[in-house]
Structure formats: structure tokens, C-alpha cells
Amino acid sequence: MRKLIESTFVTMDGVINSPEKWGAPYWNDEHHGYSSELIFAADALLLGRVTYEGFAQAWPSRKGDEFSDRINSMPKYVASRTLKGAGWNATVLKGDVAEEVTKLKEQAGQSILKYGTGELDRALFEHRLVDEYHFWLFPGFVGRGDRLFERFDTTHLRLLRTTKFSTGIVVLVYQSNGAA
Numbered sequence: 001m002r003k004l005i006e007s008t009f010v011t012m013d014g015v016i017n018s019p020e021k022w023g024a025p026y027w028n029d030e031h032h033g034y035s036s037e038l039i040f041a042a043d044a045l046l047l048g049r050v051t052y053e054g055f056a057q058a059w060p061s062r063k064g065d066e067f068s069d070r071i072n073s074m075p076k077y078v079a080s081r082t083l084k085g086a087g088w089n090a091t092v093l094k095g096d097v098a099e100e101v102t103k104l105k106e107q108a109g110q111s112i113l114k115y116g117t118g119e120l121d122r123a124l125f126e127h128r129l130v131d132e133y134h135f136w137l138f139p140g141f142v143g144r145g146d147r148l149f150e151r152f153d154t155t156h157l158r159l160l161r162t163t164k165f166s167t168g169i170v171v172l173v174y175q176s177n178g179a180a
Contacts (some may be wrong), residue, residue: 002044003111003131004101004124008148011138013149015145016117021141026167032058032067034171038134039070044111046101049080051116056088062173077104077112079120096125107128114172117148125155133157139168 009019047055055071062068076090079097086092093100101124104112114120114130124130135148157165157174 002105002107002109004105004109004114004129005038005042005132005134006114006117006121006124006130006133007136008115008117009136009138010117010148011142012106013141013143014147015142016148017146018142019138021136022140026138026140026165026169028165028167030165030167031169034165036067038113039067041076041111043074043110044104044112045071045076045168046104046114046120047076047078047114047118047160048113049078049083050116050118052076052078052080052086053088055115056086056090060088074107077101097123098129102127118146128176132160133172133174133176134155134173135174137170137172 008016009023011018011022011041012057015022059068059071063072073089076086076088077100078086078090078092079100080092083092097120101112116123121130155176160175162170162171
């Protein structure tokens with residue numbers, strides 16, 4: 001069974017949106033190396049509509065390096081109730097998202113990497129479909145914005161490892177209690 005890994009950027013005050021505005025000062029070779037490890041250990045992406053639309057605008061124009069070529073060539077699965085179709089090597093998941101993700105996880109292959117945190121997480125969380133969370137904790141406060149995992153029930157995770165970068169980012173890798 002494939003593993004579903006969520007990779008999410010979050011500030012010290014829990015803000016998750018617009019990392020391009022607050023995250024860039026912390027991105028360096030360590031950041032790129034860790035991102036590359038995640039993307040090359042996966043063979044598919046799972047995205048919510050908002051993340052998909054942002055990525056589909058930014059990534060297709062990037063070419064010629066291993067990371068960009070990998071992310072552009074990977075199959076993408078998009079959870080959306082409103083999106084009718086998708087380009088950029090993407091498929092819109094039809095029907096119950098938990099059932100569709102369960103089917104994806106049952107297929108042979110590498111991990112499925114999920115970027116972004118939002119509405120899709122409620123279904124994944126409720127059905128215990130995320131195996132690992134990679135929370136990239138950035139050493140800054142934003143003050144305003146969407147928060148990480150608003151409106152969720154108390155849940156306990158098991159810390160697997162931490163990775164510290166010289167810029168102050170700490171990646172906290174947790175296993176879901178519902179994960180195998």
C-alpha cells in the first residue's frame with residue numbers, strides 16, 4: 001500500500017497561506033534538498049483545488065531542472081467539487097474523495113505527496129488517510145491568515161523525526177495514529 005505524505009509550510013503562529021510572501025527568505029539549498037527528497041520518493045501528487053490552481057499557474061513554465069521536470073511530469077489528483085476539468089497532467093477526483101484516495105493508496109507505486117492544507121484535509125483526517133505529516137515550521141509570525149487545521153478534533157500524532165535547517169526552519173515529521 002502506498003503512503004500518503006502531507007507536506008505543509010506553517011509559521012510560528014500557525015499561518016499556512018501565502019508562503020511565497022513569508023517563506024522565501026528561508027529557502028536555501030537545505031530546503032531544496034529536503035523538497036527534492038520528498039518529490040523523488042513520490043510518483044503522484046494529491047492537491048486540493050486552491051493549491052492545484054496556484055501550482056498549475058506557476059509550475060508549467062519552469063523547466064530544465066530535475067525538480068521542475070519531476071513535478072511537471074508527475075500525475076496529479078485534484079480534489080474539487082467545482083472544478084470540471086484539469087490540465088497539467090491532472091485528474092479531478094470524482095465522487096467521494098475518501099474512497100478515491102483509498103483507491104489511489106491501494107495502487108502499486110511510490111508515495112503520494114500532498115501539498116497544501118485546506119478543505120481536503122477534513123476528509124483525509126476523518127478517514128485517517130494521511131500516513132505522515134511533514135510540517136515545515138518557519139521561524140516567523142505573520143499575524144493574519146488561514147490557520148493550520150482549524151476546526152479539528154483533538155488528535156495525537158507520533159513524532160518520527162525532526163530536521164533542522166540553518167535558516168531556522170524545522171521540519172517535524174509525524175505519523176498519524178490511524179496510519180499503518
